[in-house]
Amino acid sequence: MTDLDDLISVLDFERRAEQLLPPGVHGYYAGGAGDEVTLAENRAAFRRWQFRPRMLVDVSGCTTRTTVLGEEVALPVLVAPFAVPGLGHPDGVRGIARAAAGAGTLHCVSSLADASPAQVAAAAPGGRFWFQVYWYRRDTGITRAAFQLAAEAGFKAIVLTVDAPRVSRRERDLRNRWAPPADMIVPSLFEATGGKLGRQADFFALLSDAMTWRDLDDIVSWSPLPVIVKGVLTAEDARLAVEHGVGAIVVSNHGGRQLDEVAASIDALPEVVEAVDGQVEVLLDGGVRRGSDVVKALALGARAVLIGRPALWGLACGGEAGVERVLQTLQTEVEICLALLGVTAPSEVGQQHLQRAQG
Ligand SMILES: Cc1cc2nc3c(=O)[nH]c(=O)nc-3n(C[C@H](O)[C@H](O)[C@H](O)COP(=O)(O)O)c2cc1C
Numbered sequence: 001m002t003d004l005d006d007l008i009s010v011l012d013f014e015r016r017a018e019q020l021l022p023p024g025v026h027g028y029y030a031g032g033a034g035d036e037v038t039l040a041e042n043r044a045a046f047r048r049w050q051f052r053p054r055m056l057v058d059v060s061g062c063t064t065r066t067t068v069l070g071e072e073v074a075l076p077v078l079v080a081p082f083a084v085p086g087l088g089h090p091d092g093v094r095g096i097a098r099a100a101a102g103a104g105t106l107h108c109v110s111s112l113a114d115a116s117p118a119q120v121a122a123a124a125p126g127g128r129f130w131f132q133v134y135w136y137r138r139d140t141g142i143t144r145a146a147f148q149l150a151a152e153a154g155f156k157a158i159v160l161t162v163d164a165p166r167v168s169r170r171e172r173d174l175r176n177r178w179a180p181p182a183d184m185i186v187p188s189l190f191e192a193t194g195g196k197l198g199r200q201a202d203f204f205a206l207l208s209d210a211m212t213w214r215d216l217d218d219i220v221s222w223s224p225l226p227v228i229v230k231g232v233l234t235a236e237d238a239r240l241a242v243e244h245g246v247g248a249i250v251v252s253n254h255g256g257r258q259l260d261e262v263a264a265s266i267d268a269l270p271e272v273v274e275a276v277d278g279q280v281e282v283l284l285d286g287g288v289r290r291g292s293d294v295v296k297a298l299a300l301g302a303r304a305v306l307i308g309r310p311a312l313w314g315l316a317c318g319g320e321a322g323v324e325r326v327l328q329t330l331q332t333e334v335e336i337c338l339a340l341l342g343v344t345a346p347s348e349v350g351q352q353h354l355q356r357a358q359g
Contacts, residue, residue, distance in 0.1 A: 002016055002020070002317045002318055002322075004317065004318050004321060004322060004325045007317060007325070008329075009289075009290075009329065010289045010290065010310045010313065010326060010329060010330065011289060013310065013313035013314055013316075013317050013322070013325075013326055014289075014309070014310070014313045016313070016316075016317050017029075017088075017312070017313035017316035017317055018030070020316050020317065021088055021316050023176060024173075024176045024177075024178030025087045025088055025178075027172035027173060027175075027176045027178060028087075028170075028172070028173055028176075028178060028180070029088065029309060029312050029316075030172070030309065031170045031171070031172035031173060031257070032170065032255065032256035032257050032260065033168035033169060033170055033256065033257055033258055033259065033260040034168070034169065034171070034260030034261070035260060035261075036256060036260065037256075037260050037261045038253050038256035038259075038260050038261060038262050038263075038264065039255070039256030039257075039260075040256075041256075041263070041264040041267075041287075042253070042255070042256055042264045042265055042266075042286040042287025043287045043289065044264070045263075045264030045265075045266045045267050045287070046264075046266055046287060046288075046290075046292075046293045046296055047357065048356060048357050049266070049296050049299075049300075049354050049355070049356065049357060050354070050355055050356070050357045050358065051292070051295075051296075051337075051341055051353060051354065052352065052353050052354060052355055053340055053341045053342055053353070054341070054342030054343075054353075055342060056342075057342035057343070057344075058344075059338070059339040059342065059343070059344050061344050062335055062338055062339045062343075062344045062345070063335075063344065063345050064076065064331055064334045064335050064338065064346065065345070065346075066303070066304065066345070066346040066347060068106065068248075068281065068283070068303055068304045069156070069157060069226065069228075069247060069248055069281060071106060071128055071156060073104060073105045073106060073304065074103060074104025074105060074331065075103070075104070075105060075294075075327070075330065075331040075334055076294060076298060076302075076303070076304035076305065076334065076346045077105060077288070077294055077304065077305055077306070077307055077327065077330050077331070077334070078100075078105055078106045078107065078108060078283070078304055078305070078306045078307075079096055079099075079100045079105065079106070079107040079108065079306060079307060079311045079323070079327075080108055080255075080285050080306035080307060080308040080311070081108045081109060081110035081111075081113070081132035081159065081161075082096075082110050082112075082113065082308070082311070082312060083110050083112035083113070083180065084112060084113070084114060084180050084184065085110075085113060085114060085312060085315060086113075086114035087180070088312055088315050088316045089315045089316055089319045089322075090319070091315060091319035091320045092113070092114040092115065092315075093109060093110075093113035093114050093115050093120060094114075094115055094119070094120060094123035094124065094320075095315060095319045095320035095323060096311055096315060096320070096323050097109065097115075097120045097123055097124035097127050097129065098123060098124045098127070098320045099311075099314070099320045099321070099322075099323035099324040099327060100124075100127060100323070100327070101124045101125075101126055101127030101128070102320075102324050103324055103327035103328065103331070105128075105327065106128045106129065106130060106156070107120075107127065107128075107129055107130075108129070108130040108131075108132050108159050108230075108306065109129050109130070109131055109132065109155075110132045111131065111132060111133045111134065111146065111186070111188045111189070111203075112186055112188075112200070112203065113187075113188070114187065115187050116149065116153075116187040116188045116190070116191045117129065117131050117149055117150040117153035117155050117188060118149060118152070118153045118191065119187060120153070121153040121154050121155070128156055129153075129154075129155045129156065130155060130156055130157040130158070130159050130228065131146075131147070131150035131155045131157070131158055131159065131188075131225075132159040132160075132161060132230065133146060133147070133158060133159070133160055133161070134160075134161055134164065134207050135160065135207070135208070135211055135215065135219065136206040136207065137206075137207065137208035137210060137211055137215065138205075138206050138207070138208055139206055140218075142189070142192050142193055142197075142206065143192075143219075144222060145192040145193070146188055146189070146191075146192040147222075147223055147224060147225065148224060149188075149191055149192060150225065151224040151225050155225065156225065156226075157225050157226045157227070157228050157247060157248075158219075158223050158225050158226070158227045158228065159227075159228045159229075159230050159250065160216070160219065160227055160228070160229050160230065161230045161231055161254075162211075162229050162230065162231045162232065163230070163231025163233075163252065163253065163254050163258045163259070164231070164254065164258055165209035165211065166209055167204075168257060168258045168259065168260070170257060180200055181200065182199065182200050182201040183199050183200070183201070184199065184200045185198045185199060186198055186199070186200055186202070186203045189202060189203050189206075213240055213244055216229070216241075216244045216245075216246075217244055217245070220244060220245040220246065226246075226247030226248070227245070227246050227247060228246060228247050228248040228249070228250060228283075229241050229246050229249055229250065230250035230252050230285075231250065231252050231253070231254060231258075232249050232250070232251055232252075232272060233251065233252075233253060233262055233263060233265075233268040233272075234268070234271065234272070235271040235272060235274065235275035236275075238271075238272040238275040238276050238282075239275050239276075241280075242276055242279050242280055246280060247280060247281075248280050248281040248282070248283060248303075249272060249276065249280060249281075249282050249283070250282075250283045250284070250285060250306065251265050251268050251269050251272050251282060251283070251284045251285075251286075251302070252265055252284070252285045252286055252306075253265055253268075253286055254286075255285070255286055255287075255308045255309065256286070264286065264287065265284050265285060265286030265287065266284065266286070266287070266293075266296065266297060266300065269282070269284050269297065269300045269301060269302060270300050270301065273300065273301030273302070274301075281303040282301060282302055282303060283302055283303055283304050283305065283306060284297045284302040284305050284306075285305060285306035285307070285308055286308070288305045288306075288307050288310070289310060290330075290333055291330050291331075291332070291333020291334035291335070291336065291337045292333065292337050293305070294330065294333075294334050294337075295334060295337045295338060295341065295349055295353075296354060298346050298349040299349045299350060299351060299353045299354045300351065300354065301351075304346075307326070307330070310326050310330070311323050311326060311327075313326065314326035314327075334346075341353055
């Protein structure tokens with residue numbers, strides 16, 4: 001049994017999770033693509049920024065509250081989508097969803113999660129959710145049905161992941177001879193096809209690597225919910241995303257799991273923010289492990305961040321309670337960081353609070 005009180009930082013959760021998880025599942029969660037250069041860079045790049053704090057500011061009313069796409073959240077930290085979170089703990093995505101709801105934030109539920117949008121909504125009443133999708137280009141009817149079911153379940157947005165026309169080679173999985181079981185059921189697909197299709201193998205057989213920006217136009221035009229794109233890393237694509245009508249952009253390299261040797265998310269953020277020029281909100285994920293990382297992302301123009309693996313480590317260590325503890329820990333760290341920086345809210349953080357690290 002893990003006593004959550006022993007786990008003080010996200011890094012403590014990470015170490016403990018490695019002891020608890022079966023090696024194959026741990027490798028799948030922790031690993032990245034290729035030489036894992038981007039995986040490491042996502043962390044290292046945060047260290048290349050230092051704070052420029054201001055003193056003698058009244059920070060007695062300091063809050064971590066903010067809004068993301070008009071939704072009020074208790075902290076500028078959302079929970080990213082994960083395939084098969086149930087492999088790490090029986091609470092699975094329902095536990096993550098309840099923890100996010102308990103912490104007052106949003107969870108972006110993966111279409112490969114171990115519960116459908118309706119099941120997640122039923123498990124976490126009062127929660128706020130986005131639905132992450134890959135596009136079933138080989139059968140648009142299924143995509144439309146999946147969006148409709150998410151809207152009916154009260155989900156607030158569709159998050160289209162655009163950095164995965166193919167699944168990358170993740171060598172830890174190959175070395176461990178590990179893959180998510182192909183006959184595992186994907187509840188969101190099962191429901192969207194009225195029970196006709198539902199295995200992981202069916203899911204991947206429906207995907208196509210031929211998707212283009214023109215297809216995004218179609219999706220935006222018939223989606224009942226705002227469409228967010230996840231996986232943008234350049235100013236060029238950020239401008240295209242805005243032109244094609246997205247509601248927000250997530251700067252992300254999929255946690256270093258897709259194209260290796262791309263920029264760390266925090267390094268790609270400034271050019272995306274500049275290109276978007278305030279037209280839509282910009283979020284970031286990748287390597288966020290500390291409240292200070294969150295605040296650095298805000299300073300460089302992100303509206304909020306999403307955490308990936310930290311939520312999975314929380315789940316492995318304590319199910320729903322573990323995820324909630326991870327979110328509380330980050331909230332405490334964000335609040336301390338804001339106050340010591342001399343600001344009282346996420347919206348007050350700006351570029352003036354950062355400089356490139358010396359030496
Ligand atoms: C085990 C695992 C499964 C993931 N599954 C998905 C997924 O189904 N869809 C998706 O868009 N991103 C997926 N991601 C990427 C995350 O949403 C997120 O972009 C990434 O984990 C952020 O980096 P971090 O883990 O360093 O915080 C997955 C990440 C991990 C670690």
